[in-house]
Amino acid sequence: MNSAFDDLFAANAEYAADFRLGGLAPVAARGLAMLTCMDSRIEPLQALGLEPGDAKILRNAGARVTDDTLRTLVLAVYLLEVDRVLIMPHTRCKMASVSGDAEVHDLIEREHGVDTRSLEFRTDDDQVGALRHDLERIRHHPMLPQGLPVVGAVYDVDTGRVEPVDA
Template structure:
């Protein structure tokens, strides 16, 4: 939202990020970067702030398309985005990368999350699907199969899974 002059509001809850962006913009060096994935990679990972997708995979800006959501799950929206990435943005391989100690893999199911949010905040979230699954390996296997068998994705698309360890920074490939 902006004021009458088109400027971003100052002060308040976002002042720190607006100030940081001004510093970033003063040194901005990514102008002209092409919108394709230079290394052909799409990464599906979690929104967890302990994950630094570029650094942990030896990537730089422009190398990959990074899709983040709670639990690194392959949802319908993830599949929609992968279709676009494959056909329009140079993606020819997909890595699905959940992580250790993920909240979405440590609860017994969506009902438990709905109950906690209702009890602690009084908000009924039952209209949402959170895709929780405390069988992280099983969820990863399921998600890889969703990509491999999606009718709009090419049959030869390289698809792999791995688990990121938030305590060591190491990635362990998983072979399904």
């Protein structure tokens, strides 16, 4: 086994010794699906007063609604008792601090020699505009129920506050 991960497996052994979440149902107990960024400064359950099992948490770079996000939401709504969706990007997000995908592609190629132009990163320096666009993608997806409650909010990584976005 790769020793680069020994610390993680050792920590898991300690975690498993006192594990108390066995037996939780696979559904979202509070009916929530939340899309947020992969940024490790965000603790989505704690930020909203939730417990393990309360919500389905989806994470990606920039908290953007992708085709995979939509696929996952369809499954969550019809199979995992999700009846509301929150999209929660955050302040000081790298994906919202650049002018577009081309800037990120150029940066990665210049600094690492890797051509990433076959990927769509969905960067957008108008974070609230991107959030509003993504809310509409969910609201109008033909496979999701009409009237599914969908809201947006921005998490502040410096204060922990969540501010709703009028969309």
